[in-house]
Amino acid sequence: MKFTLGVGACLVALAAASPTARGSKKSPLSLVIHNDGTNGTFSSTIASDKISMHVGQQYGTKLMYKGEDLVKNATGAYASYAGRYFDLNYTSAAIYSETQDMLDIGFTAKEGVVHFVLKTGLDGFYSYFVNKALGVQGEFRTLYRLDPGLFPNGRTYLKDEPLPLFSDILSGTNVQDETWQRPDGTYITKYDWSLFMRESDFYGVYGDKFGCWLINPGKDYYNGDQLKQELSLHRESQTNDTVLLNMLHGTHFQAAFSNVIPDGKVFGPWLVYLNDGSVKDAVKRNKAEEKAWPYEWFTDSLYQxxxxxxxxxxxxxxxxxxxxxxxxxxxxxxxxxxxxxxxxxxxxxxxxxxxxxxxxxxxxxxxxxxxxxxxxxxxxxxxxxxxxxxxxxxxxxxxxxxKTQGRTDIWQIGDYDRKSLGFAYGGAPYTHGLVDNCPANLTYTIGTNSAKDWCFGKSSKGTWSVVFDIESLPSGNSSAVLSLSIAGFSGSGTAIGGSGSALEIVLNGNALSNHATPIASDPSLYRSGTTAGEWHYYEFVVPRSWLVAGTNKLDLTTNKTATRWRGIMWDMVKMEWS
CATH class of the missing domain: 2.60.40.10 (Immunoglobulins)
Incomplete structure (x- = not known):
């Protein structure tokens, strides 16, 4: 079965309307259905005057641009959820909205509808997703896996350089998930291509002839706050594909969690922009998209x-x-x-x-x-x-x-900002295993040392001590408060505080009791994170009798034998009079 849907004069409301099939043979925009899925297999082709792509039951392949297939033997364009375990499978396609120079095509799966929006003169396509049945979800994403020969380089707002060579991955030793050690001791990991989502301008992959860029000026549909980090692009370790990744709802740098995705929620639109590989041109296009957002052409009433x-x-x-x-x-x-x-x-x-x-x-x-x-x-x-x-x-x-805490400072190490900035290696570029450079034991003297003498993370067994002087104790029954702010934690999930916990805390020989809530583990420290993971904050009341006029010592000890690259990422340690 084969039929063609082109452009007509009818405009149908985007997210809520029923699909329509109208058209005119005069427009270069089209949807051609090769097999409508009645025999269990769906296949189609979408096309504009600039691109065409074959969209099958699961993957978008044969992405043609300027006479060349940008996918070739790679996997192509698709959407998946629940990690990498479930891909969307399309059962039908239809035109949802059309004008003389725009065609909005929706591909329906049981979980929702993936839309590709074609425009005359547009090098690439817009895309968005309308949820139907994702339900409770931790991870949902779209991926564009392209030919590695055409796209050997990657660009984010943090780095612009060649992707690792597939031959290096094959010859390396796998040391953890998606991380390999080369014979020279250096590491390859896809997590070095991570970024802070809300600081990102755009990102993409490119070569001498072509570039493919993910431009997403409206980020309100991405989960998380200012500290939300995600993968952006990488070299696929099993197939050598160049991967441009769009983590619409992600969990890669957070403790385990999930959200209910409501029926009808719209993720997007974003632009997949194609060009000749020019980063300068992609910068220009990104600025134009930022200026145009929210997009007038997307006529969904809630969006507008x-x-x-x-x-x-x-x-x-x-x-x-x-x-x-x-x-x-x-x-x-x-x-x-x-x-x-x-x-x-x-x-x-x-x-x-x-x-x-x-x-x-x-x-x-x-x-x-x-x-x-x-x-x-x-x-x-x-x-x-x-x-x-x-x-x-x-x-x-x-x-x-x-309302602030209303207490008087005794001392403080680091700014309270939920980040490791200011400490040694804090905020360094994403680098696997950087915490190996931090000492097992450290003594920090208030008034002598500065934040740069405190390392961003603690992974090895040992004790970090804070030595501080108190000239005189306040009168009365005043107590002190020890505040501990942790920018990220990768470990066993045991509590912070007393004996046997992830971090034991002892002040002048007095052990602070375990905090009531176990600390949730996130992957930040072992996934190349150097700035933040998932933030945790603790306060401990310190009796006045535990402190002395003169020299005091606070010991922060890791006694457990932790898996390598797991542990604490610091934000701030602070003591105040209550």
Whole structure:
């Protein structure tokens, strides 16, 4: 069975409407169905004046651009979830929307509809996904696996260099998941191509003749907060494919979690942009897409209904919350959010903030925390909620007062920012095994050492000691508070505090008791992370009698024999008078 669907005059609402089949032979935009799936196999071809791609039951292959197949023997374009275990299988395709110069084609699977949007003159295609039945999900992604000969290089906002050679992977020793050691001792791992999603401009793969770029200016459909990290591209270790990865809902650098993906939720649109391999041209195209977002051509009513929210965040001390990280979403754990939509920004030096182009269909909660700098000693989190936006309007929430912990500093190592920045190797480029450079034992003297003398991570067995002087103890029954902020943890998941825990804490010979909640493990430290993983914060009350006027010592000890490259990634250690 074979029939062709082209362009007609009818415009159908995108996400909610039933598919339609209309067309005119005059347009270069088309959907050709070769087999409609009645015998269990579906196959089709989509085409514009710039590209064409064969879309089968599972994969998009034969991606033709300027007379060459960009996929060849690679896997092609597809979507998967629940890790790599389930790929979407298409049972039908139809045109959902059409104009003279645009064709929106939806490919239906039981989990939802993957859309490819073709435009005349467009080098590439837009894509988006409308959920039907993903249900509770940890990982959902689209992938574009391309011919490695045509795409030997990768580019993110963090790096621009050749991908590792497949021959090096084959000759290397596998030391953990997707990580190989070369004979010279260096490592190959796909996690070195990770990035912070909300800091990314665009990323892609390229060669001398062609480039393929993932341009995603609207990131509200990606899960997580400012610290959300994900893979971007890599060399496929089993097939040699060059992989351009779009982690729509990902978990690669977080403790285990999942979200309910609501029926009808739209991920996207994003642009898969093709060119002659020019990074400069891709930069230019990305700027144009950022300017055009939210896209006018995507006529879904919920997508188009947007407003903005602004305010001024002040500490209860009277100082502005300068540089604070601002998150707009739902209440609760920010890095694990992904059921609806998420927005992020930072306050300016006076505490002012504004987030534009926010969807209006739900009430919003604002959360804020220190991003270091002038407020790097504030350990509380601000939260205020139930803000409703109106399309085309700005909601000014006015002055918001952030209640701080209200304690007096004794000492502090590192800024409180949920990151390892400022410490030795903290914030270094993604590098596998960098924590090997951190010592097993360390002594840090307050007033003598500085943050750069404290290493970003602790993996080996041993004790890190903080030596500090107290001139005199306060009168009365004042106690102290030890605050421990951990930027990431990879390990057994046992509690922080007393004997047998992931990190034992002893002050002047007095052991602090285990924290009640076990610490959840994330993969950041052993997946090339050097800045952050999943943040954890603990406070311990220190009786006044445990401290002395004069020299005191805090010991932070790892006694367990940990798997290599597992352990603590530090953010801040702080002691205050309550």
């Amino acid at each position: 209904s947007r407003g903005s929210i602004s305010g001024k965040l002040m500490l209860d001390t009277g100082k502005p919350a300068a540089g604070a990280a601002i998150f707009l979403g739902e209440p609760g754990r920010t890095i694990a959010q992904g059921t609806t939509f998420q927005y992020t920004t930072y306050a300016d030096s006076k505490g002012n903030f504004k987030i534009e182009d926010v969807r209006t269909e739900q009430p919003w909660t604002i959360q804020a925390w220190s991003n270091g700098g002038e407020i790097g000693g504030v350990t509380t989190i601000f939260q205020a909620g139930n803000y409703t936006l109106t399309e085309g309007k700005n909601l000014d929430v006015g002055k918001l007062t952030w």
